[in-house]
Amino acid sequence: MKLTLSALAIAAVLATPAQAQGLSYPATRKVDQVDGYHDTAVADPYRWLEDDNSADTKAWVAQQNEVTDKFLAAMPQRLPVRHIYTELYNFERFGIPFHEGGRYFWSRNDGLQQQNVLYTARTLKDTPQVALDPNALSKDGTVALSGVVPSRDGKLLAYGVAGAGSDWQVWKVRDLATGQDLADRIDWVKFSSAAWTADGKGFFYARYDAPKEGDALKGANYFQKLYYHRLGTAQADDVLVTENRDDKEWGFGAEVSDDGQLLLVTVWKSAGSKNGLMVLPLPKGAFAGGKPQPVTLDFDAQYNPVAVVGGKLIVKTDKDAPRGRLVAIDLRHPAPAGWKTLVAEGPDAMTGASAVGGRFLLSYLHDAATLVRVHGADGKRLSEVALPGIGTASGFGGRWDERETFFSYTSLTNPAEIHRYDLKTGRIELFKRPKTAFNPDEFETRREFVTSKDGTRFPIFIAARKGLKFDGSNPTLLYGYGGFDISITPAYNVTAATWLKMGGVYVIASVRGGGEYGSAWHEAGTKLKKQNVFDDFIAAGEWLVRTKVASPATLAINGGSNGGLLIGAVTNQRPDLFAAAVPQVGVMDMLRYQNFTIGWAWATDYGTSDDAAMFRALYAYSPLHNIRSGVKYPAVLITTGDHDDRVVPAHSFKYAATLQAADTGPAPKLIRIETNAGHGAGKPTSKIIEERGDILAFIANTMHLEVK
Template structure:
């Protein structure tokens, strides 16, 4: 392994050949870095960009943003697109309400507030009061709520805050009567919420150890531990409940049963869908110590605890049922041999389950659209929840003794409305409906089915103005994700609405790697089968062209995170099929992703370059960074990332953009937009969302020469 440290400063910005509109990119210094994987050497000339805190990398960020800002500012589509996006973003939005301690809680954003505000009310008819306003926590709106959990009596609120889009959280406790925070402060929390004991004396949470002086939290050197925090005591006195020193991939999610007598502990391992399950007795609703008892730690399937009913633990699982089923476990005899099926696996994928009002509400996906079925305590099917249409519904939370629950419903062309469901009568009533200037009556959504390279059939949803003319000239934006068991279903977003308002067609593809059809669908897009995901997305693009919705000159692709990987890989494999590509916060270096922050946890979907020669070859074959082709005309590319992203670190996008700019890929622009003081996207303030996403749409419109008024 060789590493040259010469030329410590960036070269001056110089012009490159054949660049559109006289574009000049910064010349990115190369180093003589070579790695060996199973006998194969791979160059990594931009390794130095992995240090996003170095002065040289920061200077590179400034120079790249100067080039990108100049290009974007010159686009005539930029200002009118931002105006449309702002107008459409400016509508009242609500979260799904939940009830605790005789209070209702929900969040609301008046339209352009940087962060949504948490409200509370004793009845749904009362004037709600502000429980917590994160907008008061920072001047620029970059501090966001990462979670809110009221105590059982509704008097206290545990809440998490995160800054600049980071995954790291600090948890505090607020007295809702006075509006003042208690002295309690919990730090080094990531990927965890809080679960109160029924007595209100404290809560469970998971965190990592604070780094030692001079060290950084990196990779698997640190691992998550489950603690109990008792109110009024310092964090240093918190009680360790569970950890696994031998397997540092363990993480913990917790929930206290409705009766307060049991802590349900989901043990996750990396980012895979398979998990373990443990329980810890809480005598009289209090934490008295003790060791969690395993229900299963085989990690052979997904086990999602639903409720404890009559001494039975109800669990949603895909054990021997890839599309999901509901089982009952006798807590006195929890051995797998005694598990009983309450609701058997059916033809549709069970994606959620809750226990409310003495009923089980089971959520399914049927060709990527939501169905909700109601079952009795003995598992017998009773009825279905009547939804407004073919779209996406979510929520249905609550307790076994509650009489009501709430859910949201949305489609590609209708913003999410909030509904109340009376469990006993089955009546659905509207609670909150957003008002927007977007006229959904002018547009329609249709579901079509695409056949992939290997014959697999999957749905796409096409939103467009009614009466769309199929002449192949429609500016079309295709979105996808394809990973980590995450289902892509039709739901309203301002990005799609703005693109429709601009005269475009918006398409989402429910491809393999997601959870649209259950465990087998997810696994068909992982590890050595990851190419299926890219084949599906390419097939969706080809379908749109063949059916004259679009043409290669009017088709753009977009995706974020794992979807950024998707866009990067597909752009390399079929640069002729698209006019523009926008990978957001993408995983671009598939040979080294596991070395950064939480990247090691993604190996369940990707595998790693160290696993085997076969896995290395598969990763190298599609890694966006390693397959950029010189001498081939690429579509216009706008890479986006955040300099504070500690999930998919910006080095992925930095190295990818530098490689793309250095290659001979034609005259179309190859730009990177780097948001400063921002992370992976969660909690991003409204102003930054509008600026970034409107720039993306304006860039695509500019490439397609679409006039925006």
């Protein structure tokens, strides 16, 4: 199957698709709501859509979905694209194995299972047994595993489940010998895993108080606390380990050192990458009470604990090293003046560190592609892990006294394959390689560099069929994110593979706001500098047009969450540059985002409208507030989930209503609202295929492309 674009179709791409002629959007009621921000009055006529549980909003959702469903169903590309997507999604996929208590654990999906299944085996040669199958937890496949943590002896499994894409989790404990759950149940967990004590008698976790009615609209009114749960007791009896009532933005991550003698508490504050670090002794591997003591609570840099080695706490930090370094801290004298640098900052950004087999495995990004270097206990560089090519590697977990680790490797055109790495011999062995209907040998990826408006240079990765002629006629899909220190690196995904197999070109842009070049790169795309992100992405689009990879008639853009904000902002700023735009679960109302659920935590990247200078910056790019009536826009498909409790659907609802009410030309402006779905994590396979297939079919339909 392939996608074809005739010369006549190219000329007609910016015309209205046949289905859009006479398209009538539901009338959206307006209210007389005006808010004062400093010296500016801002109207918010669709404020009522913020209540996603009201009867009026539910009726609006049904009306919008009726219009969208009718449009999508009439697209001749829909079924062929869904067929290709299903074919490419249907392949065996594996998670990265890890070892605990004499058992190996890894996840597997046979292809079209709604959720990945957790398996366990005593050796890698044994036939694996099912440890936990989340597909048995719900009829519709919307209940997903949010985390799994075996006890040190490998007998028990703490696991979290979340339903309908929600961030809320329930944690339970399973006896792996019997396959039965214990009576223990932990509620109101969000943004937390579990950390077993070495004696196996309980675990640490972070939770919120049970929310009261209306708290969904008052996200800052609850705060996280760190607890210890002893097996066999009620959650009401769990021991409060630490909290901070004076700063409700604090959250906690917990892990126990390999020797079981120390609890390492990472203190996060909002969604920023800067954090605090505390420790609590665990005598004889047990929790004996007490309060964690700070190593640092300055929140001036990243402090990520790696291991406890030789009585020293090893930490990856960007303190005085924007691209990262490895330090050793004597906990008897934890003042920063006494920290010893084990591995100094280098030219590449250190993005990860682990301690396995008496070695430190340090992951770096070199122009947004992974490098992994091996260092000895003294910090001396020993070797480099031989990766298959320019792509993304992850994993490398394990314990200091183990000799093996596992990692995955992927690129834009290579599905993730799993490797075993022997720390003693340096030997790399293939563990699992997926067999797919996508043939990577037919495609190629190249890295290019684009110069942004202010002269900043950044990489983009372009995947296309080998030998494809670049004459501006190629349907091209450009993806970006640009925020929260999250690096966009070349990795296989079925959306890209489907687009490539259809004959398109797929491009990712590693713009500012991510972590590709360290903390300075991230900060250059935040707060008052957020416009840099949009400038970078626009520059990538202009580069693709200038070099004839694409043209404005054949260029589409896509991004989700913070990337949805990116797509909304650049669509407003350069509607002439793109044929289609698909913002998914986007942050669209930059003046009120902090008022909903966890939104307050994003102020580290965005700032808030409470500050006069930040208000002006936010108001200048907020997708909701900068839709330009009287200007011809590309076709827009907005996607969200009605149960999204991270980026609440009100963002997309209000944006869609405003876009439909404005005079932005005849191209469709539609919103696809997935019911009983959230932000994306844990979404069942069937919903993924339907939604992402519709996205690609919408783009193909906009460009009048024939999909065979």
